[in-house]
Amino acid sequence: MALTRRTVLGALALVPLAGCAAQPAATTPAASATSAGTTAAAKTYKIGIVQIVTHPSLDAVRTNFVEELKKQGVTAEVDYKNPEGDQSTLNTIAQGFAADKKDLVLAIATPSALAVAQAISDKPILFAAVTDPVGAKLVASLDAPGKNVTGTSDMNPIDKQIALVKQLVPNAKTIGMVYSSAEQNSLVQLELAKTEGAKVGLTVVGAAITNSSEVQQGAQSLVGKIDAFFIGTDNTVVSGLEGLISVAQTAKLPIITADGDSVKRGAVASWAVDYGKMGVQTAQMAAKILAGAAQPATMPVGFQDDPVLTINTAAAAKIGLTIPDAVKAAADVTL
Structure with a gap:
């Protein structure tokens, strides 16, 4: 019988992650376009993205996230940084995003999400490629995250x-x-x-x-x-x-x-799981949050079932x- 991801994740609790030299920020203006269901194109948003390491699957999350934001009509200055697994650099990046008052931060993989969640409590945070967000204490539950953090899980079959x-x-x-x-x-x-x-x-x-x-x-x-x-x-x-x-x-x-x-x-x-699809799914969540149509605290964690x-x-x-x-x-x- 197939594992029920929500049951599995709700039952497990774990310990924190480590990570390893920073890459310079990449500022990318996302094209403005109209999109059904969102009005986020009314302003230019400051979006931070931190990805724990360079890896094709995680790269696919990031690139598809940025492309889907454009399709959703979100105009954004995207600040991308990668600590290449270094925990100290990761913490510095998270603190920098907090000081810069990003409108939204995408944290790719568990170490990134933990660092950003510790640094930012007053702005929306979306995670992606996080296996067990409940066990990591990023969310209170999968259906009702509870604070300023939600996102998509890569709990695999x-x-x-x-x-x-x-x-x-x-x-x-x-x-x-x-x-x-x-x-x-x-x-x-x-x-x-x-x-x-x-x-x-x-x-x-x-x-x-x-x-x-x-x-x-x-x-x-x-x-x-x-x-x-x-x-x-x-x-x-x-x-x-x-x-x-x-x-x-x-x-x-x-x-x-x-x-x-x-x-x-x-x-x-x-x-x-398909990490490209995960990036698309996470961007759609971001567009709703930026448009004021949803809040992280009440937006359920997303999964893939194919x-x-x-x-x-x-x-x-x-x-x-x-x-x-x-x-x-x-x-x-x-x-």
């Missing part, structure tokens, strides 16, 4: 991802998961993976890391103990994914991930794995 391991490796008994001990979203996914694994007879073992330079070492520590790797939406691990791919290919172990872009880089398969199955047949071939015809037929994207 871990039940489908774990089931995919069994489809690809029917005799698998143990899954290895390299994860950042500082990322609360990763801790959530580790526990969910253990729960889902137990339902299908799979044991999930973790290898904790603290920064991306440790990813390869963490992966190597699991070789000989596991039958496949599973990687969640972990910013730190994804930043060092090439090291994990190298280990997995040498050991002939498949990697199943929670984002499609990692499959393009060499993982075998993923069930994942995950995408991506497979990489070349990556499978490198480790001698034949992807079953049923999986090929179900794939939305084949690389």
